Amino acid sequence: MKLQQLRYVLEVFRHGNHISNAAEALHTSQPGISKHLQQLEEELGFEVFARKRNRIVGLTEPGEEVVAIAQRVLNDIDSLKRLGEELSSREGGSLTIATTHTQARYVLPQVIERFIRQHPKVQLHLRQGNPTQICEMVEAGVADLAVGTETTRAFPTLVRMDCFELERSIITKVGHPLLKIRKPTLRDVAAYPIITHDPAFSGRWKVIDAFKRAGITPNIIFGAVDADVSKTYVELGLGIAVMTSVSIDRQKDKGLRAIDASHLFEPSMTSISLRINAYLRNHTFDFIRMFAPHLTRDAVRAALQEAR
Incomplete structure (x- = not known):
């Protein structure tokens, strides 16, 4: 064999x-x-x-x-290689992060900037996909860890560690009628065409579920692949968008406004996913702690041990 x-x-x-x-x-x-x-x-x-x-x-x-x-065997082989890299090069090496557009564009930049300053000899790579795809990358050994929200299927070979929640907002053009309502209801929102995420993202089904529980049928015109695409169509006046609040940049999105929708839609949990039997180098522990301070080295090791 x-x-x-x-x-x-x-x-x-x-x-x-x-x-x-x-x-x-x-x-x-x-x-x-x-x-x-x-x-x-x-x-x-x-x-x-x-x-x-x-x-x-x-x-x-x-x-x-x-x-x-086979997955366990190949993951163990990968861990052995990483152990060798750790012993031969304490400061260098590489780190491949699989993540979604929202995380890469709006959440990770400051963390990555800090990481690069502290680990200038580590080669950092980013791979993008939807939440399920990025976990598949980690599962396959293509990436070291995944940063994203809920997936559409389970990954028994991975351990998922919760980091923080992402609340949702309603994004409109400047001057939109919804901006005159202090606290919009689901019926208020459903009165307008809605742009939301692609079905592969948890954000879409969280929005759909909220309307379904209320017995309301929203007019969802299409699912965009990422927040920037959604905002583009909102600016064109094609509808409003429901997306994570972190996706709105007040300095750059001057033609848009955000309405807090945390009372209407459930937040999404941002998590870090790792292979259960992965060997983690020192710089990987550092990145995880920078991204989520409560995920210390001991906390990560305990999560991996519990999942085995």
Whole structure:
């Protein structure tokens, strides 16, 4: 059994059971992956993938266990490599953060600026995606940690540590009728076309759920991919937007106004997600503490230990 075979299993699974997509992502050939998967299944004595007319359609029951084990094994290998990096280079190394647009644009800049000043020899990388995608990056070992809100599915191989809540505001153009209402109700808000996040973000379903519980059907015209896109369409007068309050910049968004909506919509919890068995270098602990001061080294270690 080879580590490469385990990597192929995980990549095929992550790419929706499409060998061609996995081969493209790994810069290798489709026949090569198929051959390695067949060799692995022959050695194990059972099929990892269920097939229909020689086409992979999903995992077999034991195949689900293989994926879970393969993920743990490869994560452990990654931790060993990081331990070696820690011993050979105390000050250098790298840190890859997977995060959402809102975090990268409005929450992280000051933290990253401080981190770079304290760790000038560490190569810092940012990868963006929706909350589920960024956790998938950490799960796959593409990123060291994820900074984002709630995901659309569970990640049993990750530990999620809550940092702080993000309240919501209603964003309008200057002079909008809603600005004359001291404390808008859901019915007041539903009277106007609403721009909210893409369904992959928790913000959208938190907004939808609030209206649903009140028995109100809002006019949601579309889901934008990020806060900046939403604000652009608000400025065009196409509707109002419901987004995290941190997304409004009073200095730059001079044509917009924010109305507190914390009484209408639930906040989103910003969290840091790590692989349960990850080896964390000193600078990773430092970044986490800078982002969320209550997540000390001892607190992070305790969370990882409890999840194992």
